[in-house]
Each structure stands twice: as C-alpha cells, then as structure tokens.
Amino acid sequence: MSISVVILAAGQGTRMKSTTPKVLHEISGKSMLFHAIDAAKKISDDITVVLYHQAARIQESIEAHYSGIHFHMQDAVQFPGTGGAMKGVHVTHSKALILNGDMPLVTMNALESLMQGDADINMSVIKLDNPSGYGRVVISEGSVVEIVEEKDCKPEQKEIQTVNAGVYCVKKELLESYIPALSNDNAQKEYYLTDIIKMAVDEGKPVHPVIVEEEEFKGVNSKLDLAHAEEILQRRIKTEWMKAGVSMRLPETIYIDSRATFEGECMLENGVSIQGASHIIASHIKTHSVIEDAYIQNSDVGPMGRIRPNTKLINTHIGNFVEVKKSTLTGVKAGHLAYIGDATVEEGSNIGAGVITCNYDGKNKYQTNIGKNVFVGSDTQLVAPVTIEDDVIIAAGSTINKNVAQGELAISRAPMKTIKGFFYKFFGEK
Known part of the structure; x- marks a missing residue:
C-alpha cells in the first residue's frame, strides 16, 4: 500500500447538539468515523486520525476496535482550522489522502479514484445542478485554477457547477512545504487547508480535479x-x-x-x-x-x-x-x-x-x-x-x-377445588 491516509476528526460538531462527539454518532450500527476508517484501511497501512475536541474519548473508542492507527493532537488554540489540523502530521508514504471523519458514506472505490495519476494534488470535485451556497472550483484545460467563495464570485463564476468535495490526495513533499507556510490572515483567523491549492497553482504545480459522486462525499453535521x-x-x-x-x-x-x-x-x-x-x-x-x-x-x-x-x-x-x-x-x-x-x-x-x-x-x-x-x-x-x-x-x-x-x-400445583353454588351467593340469584 503506497499511500498514507489522514482523517480529520478534531471539530466540535456543535450543530449535532449532543454531548457525544460528532464522529462517534452511529450510522447502521457503527460510528461514522469507523466507516471512514474501514474505507481507509482497504487502501492504506498508514492511517492517522487528527483529534482535538473530546480527543481521549474518541481515541479510546478507536483503540477498542482497531489496532495500528496513529493519532495526532491538533493544537487548536494556536492553529485552528483544517490547515491547522495538518500542522505537525507526519506521513509514511509518498502521497497522502486527506479526508474528513464525518464522511461515513465514502467508499474504497471513491478513494481509489483520487489516487490515480501523477498530479501534485488530486482534488475531489462535485458537479451540482444547483451550486448555490458553495464555493466554486474554477477549472481550465483540465486543471484547477482557483477556489472562489460564493460571496466573492463574479456573475459568470456563479454559473460554475463544480464545487469542492473536501478530500485531497497530495504529494508528501508538497505537504511538508505548504503546511508550515499556511497563514491565518483571514477574517476567521484560521488556517485553511484549501490554501494549499492556491500555493500549488501559484507555483505552476498541477492540481487535477477528480469528479466524484455527491452521495459518497456527503458530510454529516446535524x-x-x-x-x-x-x-x-x-x-x-x-x-x-x-x-x-x-x-x-x-x-x-x-x-x-x-x-x-x-x-x-x-x-x-x-x-x-x-x-x-x-x-x-x-x-x-x-x-x-x-x-x-x-x-x-x-x-x-x-x-x-x-x-x-x-x-x-x-x-x-x-x-x-x-x-x-x-x-x-x-x-x-x-x-x-x-x-x-x-x-x-x-x-x-x-x-x-x-x-x-x-x-x-x-x-x-x-x-x-x-x-x-x-x-x-x-x-x-x-x-x-x-x-x-x-x-x-x-x-x-x-x-x-x-x-x-x-x-x-x-408437577407443582395447588389442588383444585370447587365450591358449589358460589356464583349465585356472590352475585345473587337471577
């Protein structure tokens, strides 16, 4: 197995409105995170789960069912966000597949589609009939040019139907170069994993869009x-x-x-x-x-x-x-x-x-x-x-x-006995 897998499971999941960590909520008898781990284990022998919120509880649950899983604790105070989750993560193989722990419907075949080819980054993309509310993935000549948030879209960009599915396959050397360089110079003061796409494009590195099925990459937030x-x-x-x-x-x-x-x-x-x-x-x-x-x-x-x-x-x-x-x-x-x-x-x-x-x-x-x-x-x-x-x-x-x-x-019974005429004594004569 020549790919590492990193599963992001550090979020608080406040929209679940539950004391149970989001990724431990069950679907068809199994925690949603376990569905993602099962898919990952079919393609990789190097799996890292990134934790923060209720980390000990999640790690204990994983270790009760799986062996050989690596854990990385996000320093969410200093490095919040999906990019911050990747800071300090080490992978073994030449490529790393980064997916989310709240995607229980992802399959081995879907993950394998992101491993194909020799692009520096393979990026999962969903094509929607109605992409309203999503950031658009701008594709030109078979490569990703940029990701544009909807509020920043020009009128013609709002017609784009391709959106980010949130799973990436990235060469190890790019991760080692780009993750330390991420900045939190944005309104949320968070480190975004999507910024590595801009870094790659600016350096002329190919970012290959892989069209995937919406159902398989469906996130669970509530x-x-x-x-x-x-x-x-x-x-x-x-x-x-x-x-x-x-x-x-x-x-x-x-x-x-x-x-x-x-x-x-x-x-x-x-x-x-x-x-x-x-x-x-x-x-x-x-x-x-x-x-x-x-x-x-x-x-x-x-x-x-x-x-x-x-x-x-x-x-x-x-x-x-x-x-x-x-x-x-x-x-x-x-x-x-x-x-x-x-x-x-x-x-x-x-x-x-x-x-x-x-x-x-x-x-x-x-x-x-x-x-x-x-x-x-x-x-x-x-x-x-x-x-x-x-x-x-x-x-x-x-x-x-x-x-x-x-x-x-x-046989163990009290002897049966009858009392003649008792009905009429009790209820009276007709």
Missing part, C-alpha cells in the same frame, strides 16, 4: 444529516444483500446493521430489525422481529419475536412474542409468549405458552439446562439454576425449582 446518511447506507446494505440472495418484503421498512451477515436463502419480512454482528443462515425472520447479535441457522423467528445477544438458534422455531437471550436452542419449538434466558435447550423439546426461565435473583444470573424431548407445559416457571434431563414432561402451571431426572413427570 442529526438531520445523520438520518439522511443512514437512509443512504441502509439502501446500499440492503441492495447488496438482495443481490446476494436475501429476500426482503418491503425492504424500505427493514433495518440491517452494517456488521450483520447472511448465508444461503434467507427471508426477511417487513419491519424486521437485524442488529449488531448477527449471522443468519437459511432462515426466515418474520414481521417486526428483532435480532440482536445472534446466530440463527435453518430456523424461523416471529412474527414479533425478539432474539437478544449471545443467542444461538439451530433448526428451531420461535413463534410470536417469544424472547430468547444468551441461550442455545437446537431443534426446539417455542411457539408463543415465552421468555428463555441463560438457557440451553436440546433437540426435540417443546416450550409451551407463558413459560419463563427465572434466571435472575436480583444479584446474579443463573443457568437453565433442558435436555432432549422435554415437554414444558404452558405457564411454567423454571427457577434457575435448574437442570431438566431428557424425556421429561413438566405439567402446565408448575413452578420447578429442583432438578428433574430423565423420564419423570414434574
């Missing part, structure tokens, strides 16, 4: 931008999985985490939410079910089922309003209205309606182990820790707080 970016990323994710063979009913109503994966012929019905690093193989997830960090193989879930983290379902039927958490079920039927938590249930067992594993005593969680061919009757409470061996019947309405041996019937 909660509204965040929502729009998620819509775009969700469309991409679902398109790729449908191409790979996943069937989706009303895909616009479905949510799929960017970390989720599928194998074989899967079916997702409307309103389904697939969260975390769930892995689903040849299974049917029915309407309005939620899957969280779970493994599901040759099974069906729902409608309105909830499969929580660290659950493994194999050859299992989970019906409506059934919740499973941190459990392994193999060849099991749980048709409706049950809670199975911290449990192992083996092949051929049936969990009746209203069954719950009482796994929490207020301090600790405990395990329930259910063997093969166990029939658990409706409205049963299994008080963990408890083991139910193979070939057991649990009578409906039982509370089981002791182990049950193979082949037994377990």
Whole structure:
C-alpha cells in the first residue's frame, strides 16, 4: 500500500447538539468515523486520525476496535482550522489522502479514484445542478485554477457547477512545504487547508480535479444529516444483500446493521430489525422481529419475536412474542409468549405458552439446562439454576425449582377445588 491516509476528526460538531462527539454518532450500527476508517484501511497501512475536541474519548473508542492507527493532537488554540489540523502530521508514504471523519458514506472505490495519476494534488470535485451556497472550483484545460467563495464570485463564476468535495490526495513533499507556510490572515483567523491549492497553482504545480459522486462525499453535521446518511447506507446494505440472495418484503421498512451477515436463502419480512454482528443462515425472520447479535441457522423467528445477544438458534422455531437471550436452542419449538434466558435447550423439546426461565435473583444470573424431548407445559416457571434431563414432561402451571431426572413427570400445583353454588351467593340469584 503506497499511500498514507489522514482523517480529520478534531471539530466540535456543535450543530449535532449532543454531548457525544460528532464522529462517534452511529450510522447502521457503527460510528461514522469507523466507516471512514474501514474505507481507509482497504487502501492504506498508514492511517492517522487528527483529534482535538473530546480527543481521549474518541481515541479510546478507536483503540477498542482497531489496532495500528496513529493519532495526532491538533493544537487548536494556536492553529485552528483544517490547515491547522495538518500542522505537525507526519506521513509514511509518498502521497497522502486527506479526508474528513464525518464522511461515513465514502467508499474504497471513491478513494481509489483520487489516487490515480501523477498530479501534485488530486482534488475531489462535485458537479451540482444547483451550486448555490458553495464555493466554486474554477477549472481550465483540465486543471484547477482557483477556489472562489460564493460571496466573492463574479456573475459568470456563479454559473460554475463544480464545487469542492473536501478530500485531497497530495504529494508528501508538497505537504511538508505548504503546511508550515499556511497563514491565518483571514477574517476567521484560521488556517485553511484549501490554501494549499492556491500555493500549488501559484507555483505552476498541477492540481487535477477528480469528479466524484455527491452521495459518497456527503458530510454529516446535524442529526438531520445523520438520518439522511443512514437512509443512504441502509439502501446500499440492503441492495447488496438482495443481490446476494436475501429476500426482503418491503425492504424500505427493514433495518440491517452494517456488521450483520447472511448465508444461503434467507427471508426477511417487513419491519424486521437485524442488529449488531448477527449471522443468519437459511432462515426466515418474520414481521417486526428483532435480532440482536445472534446466530440463527435453518430456523424461523416471529412474527414479533425478539432474539437478544449471545443467542444461538439451530433448526428451531420461535413463534410470536417469544424472547430468547444468551441461550442455545437446537431443534426446539417455542411457539408463543415465552421468555428463555441463560438457557440451553436440546433437540426435540417443546416450550409451551407463558413459560419463563427465572434466571435472575436480583444479584446474579443463573443457568437453565433442558435436555432432549422435554415437554414444558404452558405457564411454567423454571427457577434457575435448574437442570431438566431428557424425556421429561413438566405439567402446565408448575413452578420447578429442583432438578428433574430423565423420564419423570414434574408437577407443582395447588389442588383444585370447587365450591358449589358460589356464583349465585356472590352475585345473587337471577
């Protein structure tokens, strides 16, 4: 890999109106900065993230998920601005790609397009039908001549449709020459990275414009931008999985985490939410079910089922309003209205309606182990820790707080009794 990548993530992001750093806001299950890092890692082994606002929090989050990332702390007091962010940054390779941490939709292909050729600077440019509000990039004979802010545009320049997308590929020697020479002689008293374009043009260095797609270089500055970016990323994710063979009913109503994966012929019905690093193989997830960090193989879930983290379902039927958490079920039927938590249930067992594993005593969680061919009757409470061996019947309405041996019937009920004529005594004769 012959290019370095610098990701600018030092800004305060005040328009997000949040105590969470802007670049750590999530899109499809992953911080927006991580989407940019993932794209960068596909093209480079030398990645530097520039930090300032809430730097420790951002660095800690990155280091929890990635190794080998370099960090540079911007001296934003003395050197504010995007140009100031680059002061003191060192890169390994002969070229550096500079992008922003709030561009979660950028792709490897888009970044590779900026690496082509031998120009001193490749500059990303977007062509807009309505460029109003943006600075214009003036291009002549295939090279960038200047960047003109809209307030400074002459009438004919306002007709220019090319605007700056904010990502640059720059030769290392130019960075080492131009960044120290940046000035803050402007109204904002900031150091602007865009000034290196003027420096290059003044010295006769070629600045090559690379036309890119607006969608891929879309910046996120507010909660509204965040929502729009998620819509775009969700469309991409679902398109790729449908191409790979996943069937989706009303895909616009479905949510799929960017970390989720599928194998074989899967079916997702409307309103389904697939969260975390769930892995689903040849299974049917029915309407309005939620899957969280779970493994599901040759099974069906729902409608309105909830499969929580660290659950493994194999050859299992989970019906409506059934919740499973941190459990392994193999060849099991749980048709409706049950809670199975911290449990192992083996092949051929049936969990009746209203069954719950009482796994929490207020301090600790405990395990329930259910063997093969166990029939658990409706409205049963299994008080963990408890083991139910193979070939057991649990009578409906039982509370089981002791182990049950193979082949037994377990029943725990108060004797039923009736009082003759009580209805008429209570409500009176008709």
